[in-house]
Amino acid sequence: MFLTSIFLLVPLVVLVVYSFSGSRYATVWGGFSTQWYVRLVDNVELREALWITLKLGGLSTLLATVLGTAAALGHWRLCGGGTRAVPTFFYLPVMVPEIVLGLALLIFFTKVWTVERGLWTMTAGHVVFGVCYVFAVVSARLRGFDARLLEAARDLGATPWQAFRLVQLPMMVPGIVGGALLSLALSLDEFVISYFVTGAGISTLPVKIFAMMKKGVTPEINALATVLLMASVLLALLSIMVQGKHRAD
Amino acid sequence: MMGRLRWSWFLMLPALLWLGVFFVVPLGMTAVAAFARRGEPLEWTFSMAAWVELGRGGFGVVARDPDDAAAGWRFQNEALAVGWRTFWVSAATTAGAFLIGFPAALFMVRRSARWRRVLYGLIMIPLVANSLILAYAWVTLLRRDGLVEKFLRTLGVLGEDGSLGLIYTPSAVVLGMIYWYLPFMVYPVYSSLEKFDWRLLEAAADLGATAWQRLVHVLWPLSLPGIMTGCLLVFVQAAGTLVFPELLGGSKTRLLGPLIHDKFLSYPENYPLGSALALALMILTTFGVWQALRVSGERKDNSVS
Numbered sequence: 352m353f354l355t356s357i358f359l360l361v362p363l364v365v366l367v368v369y370s371f372s373g374s375r376y377a378t379v380w381g382g383f384s385t386q387w388y389v390r391l392v393d394n395v396e397l398r399e400a401l402w403i404t405l406k407l408g409g410l411s412t413l414l415a416t417v418l419g420t421a422a423a424l425g426h427w428r429l430c431g432g433g434t435r436a437v438p439t440f441f442y443l444p445v446m447v448p449e450i451v452l453g454l455a456l457l458i459f460f461t462k463v464w465t466v467e468r469g470l471w472t473m474t475a476g477h478v479v480f481g482v483c484y485v486f487a488v489v490s491a492r493l494r495g496f497d498a499r500l501l502e503a504a505r506d507l508g509a510t511p512w513q514a515f516r517l518v519q520l521p522m523m524v525p526g527i528v529g530g531a532l533l534s535l536a537l538s539l540d541e542f543v544i545s546y547f548v549t550g551a552g553i554s555t556l557p558v559k560i561f562a563m564m565k566k567g568v569t570p571e572i573n574a575l576a577t578v579l580l581m582a583s584v585l586l587a588l589l590s591i592m593v594q595g596k597h598r599a600d
Numbered sequence: 601m602m603g604r605l606r607w608s609w610f611l612m613l614p615a616l617l618w619l620g621v622f623f624v625v626p627l628g629m630t631a632v633a634a635f636a637r638r639g640e641p642l643e644w645t646f647s648m649a650a651w652v653e654l655g656r657g658g659f660g661v662v663a664r665d666p667d668d669a670a671a672g673w674r675f676q677n678e679a680l681a682v683g684w685r686t687f688w689v690s691a692a693t694t695a696g697a698f699l700i701g702f703p704a705a706l707f708m709v710r711r712s713a714r715w716r717r718v719l720y721g722l723i724m725i726p727l728v729a730n731s732l733i734l735a736y737a738w739v740t741l742l743r744r745d746g747l748v749e750k751f752l753r754t755l756g757v758l759g760e761d762g763s764l765g766l767i768y769t770p771s772a773v774v775l776g777m778i779y780w781y782l783p784f785m786v787y788p789v790y791s792s793l794e795k796f797d798w799r800l801l802e803a804a805a806d807l808g809a810t811a812w813q814r815l816v817h818v819l820w821p822l823s824l825p826g827i828m829t830g831c832l833l834v835f836v837q838a839a840g841t842l843v844f845p846e847l848l849g850g851s852k853t854r855l856l857g858p859l860i861h862d863k864f865l866s867y868p869e870n871y872p873l874g875s876a877l878a879l880a881l882m883i884l885t886t887f888g889v890w891q892a893l894r895v896s897g898e899r900k901d902n903s904v905s
Binding site: 352355356358359360361362363365366369414417418419421422424425426428429440441443444446447448449450451452454455456457458459461462463475476478479482486536540542543546547557560561564565568572573576579580583584586587 | 607608609610611612613614615616618619622623625626627629630633641642644700703704707708719722723725726728729730731732733734735736737738739740741743747779782836837839840841842843846847857860861864865871874875878881882885886889
């Protein structure tokens with residue numbers, strides 16, 4: 352286990368340490384420096400890619416959360432807390448290799464529904480897997496919900512809408528937030544689908560990073576990777592905190 | 601009651617429509633495209649050209665070097681050669697992830713709750729990071745004049761100009777993928793070990809079983825469903841990966857993922873051939889997922905009885 356920990360940590364530690372190197376080469380230590388972070392902030396192309404990544408993440412998360420939550424609610428109303436009839440359909444997109452989903456969407460957007468590829472085509476792809484994760488998380492949350500609470504609310508004079516808004520919705524919120532965060536994290540990190548369905552001149556951050564990596568190894572990529580690593584860890588911790596806090600209730 | 605049902609379907613409709621349009625239809629078209637004619641880049645005319653091209657060279661094997669039997673053999677057919685390489689790179693990744701993941705899960709499950717959380721977080725690191733970043737971290741370590749070679753030179757193990765030629769080999773791809781897919785192995789194995797009744801081992805010891813016998817006859821069979829699930833998860837995902845072979849494998853280690861990628865995104869494109877390869881990959885992975893679900897389903901039935 353000690354060796355396993357080293358195996359897990361060494362690549363990341365090396366990555367972070369060398370992002371502070373003053374040298375031009377990613378594997379030569381040239382004294383402590385933050386110049387690569389400064390270069391990063393000044394890089395216009397990267398800023399543009401970051402902006403596209405954030406737009407894509409926001410758009411696809413919003414759509415996936417609304418569609419996924421509605422579907423989970425609909426499914427719960429159809430078969431209650433039953434775990435048996437979980438529609439496998441909603442889990443299929445997650446089981447298909449990403450590359451297949453990517454090329455299928457490429458064929459679709461070039462030969463079936465011909466549109467200019469870019470932000471919207473990438474959004475279409477990201478919502479496909481986002482919806483599945485939101486559905487799974489919200490469904491799991493609803494499984495523990497007692498439908499008699501709604502009846503009780505109705506008996507006390509609430510309209511169906513009031514019963515839903517004041518009783519069921521608050522209980523669903525942690526699931527919705529957790530699913531949305533998961534969907535956002537996956538969208539920000541997603542590479543293969545974006546790579547396949549993006550248009551000319553439009554890159555998300557992962558697509559841009561991949562192009563940079565293919566060109567060569569520079570500490571600037573280390574710095575960028577470090578920033579993204581921190582962002583992913585923060586997002587993951589946030590998601591765990593949101594879910595953990597409500598599990599305690 | 602009818603109204604209630606209608607409402608429920610109405611709620612599910614947008615999501616189902618979205619998945620129908622952007623998932624089912626594209627996948628269906630991919631299956632059709634495998635039987636279409638190659639054009640600019642695709643024509644909807646029936647053609648078996650992609651499959652003919654896939655089968656070119658036949659399915660036999662030839663010696664790598666006619667004069668040297670020790671050089672081994674290779675498939676004459678390109679797709680089959682790439683498929684075979686993909687298979688054993690995925691299999692090696694699965695085996696490696698198991699050899700690291702099983703002891704790790706075993707170690708974790710026997711610790712206190714606090715320790716467990718720390719170790720669990722550690723194992724899950726690759727999951728929250730981006731696969732590109734992790735592959736890149738391995739590139740900086742393994743590449744020529746990279747940190748591993750520098751370290752060995754400092755120790756004096758490796759000569760000043762010596763190189764191990766670590767990167768751009770199948771081994772580099774396997775190493776990177778073991779790192780990335782380890783969580784998918786540890787998680788199911790850990791969950792099955794968590795339910796394991798450790799008193800069974802004590803009982804076996806009381807009845808005179810040696811440590812080895814306890815491992816092979818008690819612990820192993822009872823944790824097998826979790827192990828199977830983990831292995832299939834890793835295998836299925838490794839088979840379709842693109843990032844690791846592209847960054848760590850170089851041009852000599854062609855795997856199915858990069859090959860499919862080239863048929864769509866590199867000149868000259870060949871959509872029908874790419875679709876046919878994608879179908880082959882889908883069949884392989886669907887079979888794997890189905891097996892994984894079946895095995896984990898059996899485990900549930902066992903725990904009930």
